Every structure is written in C-alpha cells, then in structure tokens.
Amino acid sequence: MQWLLESTSGNSPQPQYARESFELTEAAEWLAIDIQCVREHQFQFYLTDSQGAIRAQYYAMISKTRIVVGPTAALSSCGSVPGIIPQGLWSLHIVGFPAENSLSFSLKVTAGIGDCPAGTLPITGDQMWINTESDAQLHYNLYDWNREYKASLKRNLSLPKMPSWFAGDFHMHTLLSDGKRTPIELTQAAVQRGLDFIVITEHNAMTTGWPVTSLLVIPGVEITSSKGHFNAIGLSEWIDFVGNKSVPIMETEEGMNRVLDEVRQQGAISSLNHPMLIPYEWQFKETPMEKFDTIELWNDPTYPDNVEATEQAIRVWDELWANGQLLWGIGGSDLHLLAGESYVEGGKSAEVGDPTTFVWCDKLTANEIINAAKQGHSYMSRGPRLSPVLESAGRHYLPGQQILNHLSNNQENDMKQLSELTYRLQVTDAPVGSYLIWFIDGKETHIENIDINEMNYAYSLSWNLEDFHWIRLEVRDEQRALLALVNPFYCGVPISQKRLWSEFVNWKTEAVEGVVDDRANN
Ligand SMILES: [Zn+2]
Known part of the structure; x- marks a missing residue:
C-alpha cells in the first residue's frame, strides 16, 4: 500500500503543527516514510499508529530522507519503536519551523510484507529501551536506571575507588536529530576519551534504543522551541510538548512552563541550555527560574560564539545565586560534528567530553548520576x-x-x-x-x-x-x-528576590555592554 501526502505551509513567523493521516487497511510488517522537501528545511515529525502509540520520530535540517519502522530493531530506523504494525488510522504529526521560504514537502508512505527496505538513518540498536508493551507513551520500560557500570579504565590506571568523581558529557546529538555521527561513533569517541557516561539529548526526539556497549548511556531529550532549548535528562516517558493546535505547546510561555513542570514530575533534570548563546538563547521572559535544576554554563567551547556566551552565562549565574535561585552549573559538548571536524578552519575540533562534567557518586548508575547532578555534586573541566x-x-x-x-x-x-x-x-x-x-x-x-x-x-x-x-x-x-x-x-537560607528570566535578561543587556567596553580597553 502507498499513500502520497503533500503539503505547503505559509510563511509563518512561528513553528506550525500539522497532522497528516492515512488508513492502513491491509496486513503489513513494515512501514517506510520517504520525506522530500522542495528545498532544505528544518523538519520535525513523529508518527502515531492506530492505537495512538508513537512509532517513529525525526528532527533535522533535511531535503530528503527515509525512515523505516519494521518488526525488529535491526530493520528499524533509530528513534522508532519496532514491532507489530496494526491496521487502522495512522498519523504523521509534523512541526514546520519558520524559514525565509515556506515549508513545502511530500511524504510517501509505503507499507508492505516481506523484504523491508533500508532507511537512510542508522538502525535503532540492539539494546532497546522502549517497546510496544507499555501503555505509557515512549516509556523507558526496558531501561535499567539502577544497572551498575564499570568506570572507565582508560582514565584511571588502577581500578577507581568508590565513591568517585565520574566523568561524563550531558549534551550531544546523533543523526536522529541534526548531529552527524552515528550512535556507535559517538560511543567509541566517548570511550576513547575515557568518559564514564554520556547523556544523549536529541532535539525533540526520545532515543528508543542504543547499540550494545559497556558505556553508561543515559536518555535525555533537548526540548527545542524557536525561543530556547532545555535538556530533560533522565525522562522516564514522553511529554507532549507539541499538542494538536497549530501553535505547538512548547512555543508559548504558559506551554513551556507546563512542559518544565512535567519534566520535574518525572524526576528528570531540567537543564537550561546555552542560555546566552544568540540566536539559541532562552527568550521565554516569564519562566520562573526555580523550574530549572541546572544551567548549562559551558556549552561546546570550540563553537566561536560560546567563548563570550559562557562568560555571560557565568555572570547571569552569579546573579541567579545572589537572588536565591540556586541552579547548579553543568557542561555539555552539544556535539554535532564528525570526528576531527571544526567550526573554524584550522580551529580545535569539537569533541565529545569537551567540556567534561565530573559528578560525585557512590556508584556508576543512571540514577546516581542524575541525582548527584541534580544536587550540584559536580564540576566542569577542559583538562x-x-x-x-x-x-x-x-x-x-x-x-x-x-x-x-x-x-x-x-x-x-x-x-x-x-x-x-x-x-x-x-x-x-x-x-x-x-x-x-x-x-x-x-x-x-x-x-x-x-x-x-x-x-x-x-x-x-x-x-x-x-x-x-x-x-x-x-x-x-x-x-x-x-x-x-x-x-x-x-x-544559610537565601531570601529569593527575583524569579522570572526577564528580571535577569534586563541585567544581561548591561552585561553585554560591559563586555564590549572591556574589549575596547584591551
Ligand atoms: Zn540547543
């Protein structure tokens, strides 16, 4: 069976949500979605089956790609949930992000039995974290939050004592969103660097499985709106940050506050990402800062604009603390590039674990790392x-x-x-x-x-x-x-004075001017 869905959105200044549905009336073992945009465009979608369960996700800057949901992990694209393909009404939930040109795309959906076509993304990986068994949406029912891992032997010449400072990276992307590396390449790079853990944080997509590895890989998601990004680290199940109205939930002040609350209710870390990195800085003026556990003070130091954005973030952080907003600092490479690739010609290449965040824990488990990072038992380092x-x-x-x-x-x-x-x-x-x-x-x-x-x-x-x-x-x-x-x-106990981000953003304007003056003096 095959369906062709075509759509063109207007020139909206805001991201727009749209739904396209198709009815599966015959038995099928796999489903392939060929996305083709007229020109390269930031495109996000998730696919729900006739039971309403999310079965595939994707987020990237693309012109053409193929996503496959098959019977097994080895036959399915990363970000998907392999398994039975039920008959009935399936839906593609699409978020088009604003651009100079309107989003014009075609989606070809094919369903079949027998030989499953290959997708353009890496496969899900044999270590499945999610299957179709749970009633909750994208529930990490197969992920063991208390499984104990061995610390990196590369970094410690002898077996490390417990408790210990464990080395990790809280922010990175693969090909499932706009990163360039496969999960295997990312894992190998982290092991090579002597990291004990990594947190995988795709834009608006929850990682559903990972290749088998002895490295601790913690699931997270970078909730990505046009007005700012934050990491939900250690989420146990899906949060609906899109909704079914034309304006996605995470695009409004009220909606984003609700998403932040839900992350907290799940016991995950809510971490404000690259808060001062223009144009990805936090722009939600009404966010009460106590909704965040951590603030990403140090995002990829090899990205040129981050040198100044990091210094500004540290100044905002001091201002937050002075006003009783006790957010803990955290670091993240925010890795997108290939090994050896750099943002500046001849510059230092972006690498996983740059910077590294060291977290003090009794033992190396996902739960221990999450709880310790949430309490600020950590420091960040480039060496x-x-x-x-x-x-x-x-x-x-x-x-x-x-x-x-x-x-x-x-x-x-x-x-x-x-x-x-x-x-x-x-x-x-x-x-x-x-x-x-x-x-x-x-x-x-x-x-x-x-x-x-x-x-x-x-x-x-x-x-x-x-x-x-x-x-x-x-x-x-x-x-x-x-x-x-x-x-x-x-x-002591701080007396909270300021709460909302806008109260700190005002201060930011002065800080930016101060920086310009400093430079002139140098
Ligand atoms: Zn980001």
Whole structure:
C-alpha cells in the first residue's frame, strides 16, 4: 500500500503543527516514510499508529530522507519503536519551523510484507529501551536506571575507588536529530576519551534504543522551541510538548512552563541550555527560574560564539545565586560534528567530553548520576582534575552541599559567631601558568597560581553560618580562558528576590555592554 501526502505551509513567523493521516487497511510488517522537501528545511515529525502509540520520530535540517519502522530493531530506523504494525488510522504529526521560504514537502508512505527496505538513518540498536508493551507513551520500560557500570579504565590506571568523581558529557546529538555521527561513533569517541557516561539529548526526539556497549548511556531529550532549548535528562516517558493546535505547546510561555513542570514530575533534570548563546538563547521572559535544576554554563567551547556566551552565562549565574535561585552549573559538548571536524578552519575540533562534567557518586548508575547532578555534586573541566572539599567543624562537604551549623544547645548564644571554613583542593593536569580564582557571594576574592609541582591548595575563610553565603572556584589559563568551574558550597537560607528570566535578561543587556567596553580597553 502507498499513500502520497503533500503539503505547503505559509510563511509563518512561528513553528506550525500539522497532522497528516492515512488508513492502513491491509496486513503489513513494515512501514517506510520517504520525506522530500522542495528545498532544505528544518523538519520535525513523529508518527502515531492506530492505537495512538508513537512509532517513529525525526528532527533535522533535511531535503530528503527515509525512515523505516519494521518488526525488529535491526530493520528499524533509530528513534522508532519496532514491532507489530496494526491496521487502522495512522498519523504523521509534523512541526514546520519558520524559514525565509515556506515549508513545502511530500511524504510517501509505503507499507508492505516481506523484504523491508533500508532507511537512510542508522538502525535503532540492539539494546532497546522502549517497546510496544507499555501503555505509557515512549516509556523507558526496558531501561535499567539502577544497572551498575564499570568506570572507565582508560582514565584511571588502577581500578577507581568508590565513591568517585565520574566523568561524563550531558549534551550531544546523533543523526536522529541534526548531529552527524552515528550512535556507535559517538560511543567509541566517548570511550576513547575515557568518559564514564554520556547523556544523549536529541532535539525533540526520545532515543528508543542504543547499540550494545559497556558505556553508561543515559536518555535525555533537548526540548527545542524557536525561543530556547532545555535538556530533560533522565525522562522516564514522553511529554507532549507539541499538542494538536497549530501553535505547538512548547512555543508559548504558559506551554513551556507546563512542559518544565512535567519534566520535574518525572524526576528528570531540567537543564537550561546555552542560555546566552544568540540566536539559541532562552527568550521565554516569564519562566520562573526555580523550574530549572541546572544551567548549562559551558556549552561546546570550540563553537566561536560560546567563548563570550559562557562568560555571560557565568555572570547571569552569579546573579541567579545572589537572588536565591540556586541552579547548579553543568557542561555539555552539544556535539554535532564528525570526528576531527571544526567550526573554524584550522580551529580545535569539537569533541565529545569537551567540556567534561565530573559528578560525585557512590556508584556508576543512571540514577546516581542524575541525582548527584541534580544536587550540584559536580564540576566542569577542559583538562584539570580537581577534588574540591569544604571543611567545617571537622566535617567534609561536597560541592552543592549546604554547610550546617553544628553548635549544641548550650552554645546557642554563640550563634552569632563566625565559623572557620577551609576550602581544600587537589589539582592535577593543569597547564603551566594556570591559576585558581575563588568567588565569594559572586565576587572574586582570592587568586592563587598553580604550581605544577604542587597538588594541594587551601583557602581559609570565616562565615556566620546563619547568613546566606556561597563560595565557588574557577581555574583559568594564562590567557584567562576557562579551564574548570566548580559548583558552589553554601550556607544559610537565601531570601529569593527575583524569579522570572526577564528580571535577569534586563541585567544581561548591561552585561553585554560591559563586555564590549572591556574589549575596547584591551
Ligand atoms: Zn540547543
């Protein structure tokens, strides 16, 4: 059986949702969808079967491609759910993104029995995370969130102790969305680099399976609207971010807030992506910032505009903290390119694990990584290995932890007294000329040069632990380029003053002007 669906959308300034349906009236074992756009266009769709279950997904800049849903993973395109092809009414849910030219496409749907045609995308992979058995939509019913993985042996010469700092990357794309690598290529690159885990975050598509590997691969999705992107990391099932109206849910302020709430309800991490990277910066003015767990301070440092966008994001982050919005920093390579490929001719190539986010966990499981990252037990790095600890009254704290007052009842009168704290740190793999900068309450307070023959560093301070304070650390190189960034330790309870993104965006405008001035002075 074959259907030809053709459509042309008008020149809409906003992404538009449309549905095309076809009736399957004969038995079939596979379904192939040939998409052809008149010119290259950003195209997104998902396919639902006659039971309403999502069976295929795709998001990319394309002119031509073929997606196949077959009886097995080996015969099906990535992003699909292989299995029985039920008869009845199937639908293609399409989101056309705005462009200078209107979206004009044809979809040829073919259903058949026997020889299944090959698709243009890599296959789903033998490690299926989703099948057709669950009632919930795209439910990770086959994914084991508590399976324990072995840490990379490449990075650690001997077997690492547990708990440990595990190395990973929270943001990347394959050919299922607009990345250029296959899941196998991405896995190999991560293993080669000595990573312990990766998070796969396709644009608006949930990864349904992965090739068999001993690397911990955590499912995520980059919810991608025309006004900003955020990562839902460790989602357990599909969230309807599209809806059935012409304007997709994730395109409105109210709709995006609802999507953010649903991510939280599933226990996943909601992570604000590249918040200051124009034109992909966050533009939803009414987002209450407490809807995010983490903020991607450090997105692919090899992407030229990110050098400045990262510095701006760090400044916004300090402003968030000063206003009681305790978001934890996170890093992501946001990898799209092939191995060795660079955004700038002759520049450093974009690679998985650049930057790396190190997360402190008892053991290496998806659940442990998600929970620890949600609590800020992490730091980001392009090279230096750190072991930051805050010592107070004989106790040791991790980044992300609140330092508590441990005075006994009869010492209550002393509550107003200052407590002595020591920020201890071991540094290895830092280049010659690099240095440490400590920030207290968002202000640079102490600088120390790194001596490559010295591993141990300490900085002492005293705080009244009843007040709200926070301390964070950066490592920079001779040129002041960022090498590592540690999440804050804090004490006291912040009094929240600002909540909405617009209240921080206003501040951003001033920051941008400040940056221009700095450059003129240099
Ligand atoms: Zn993005």
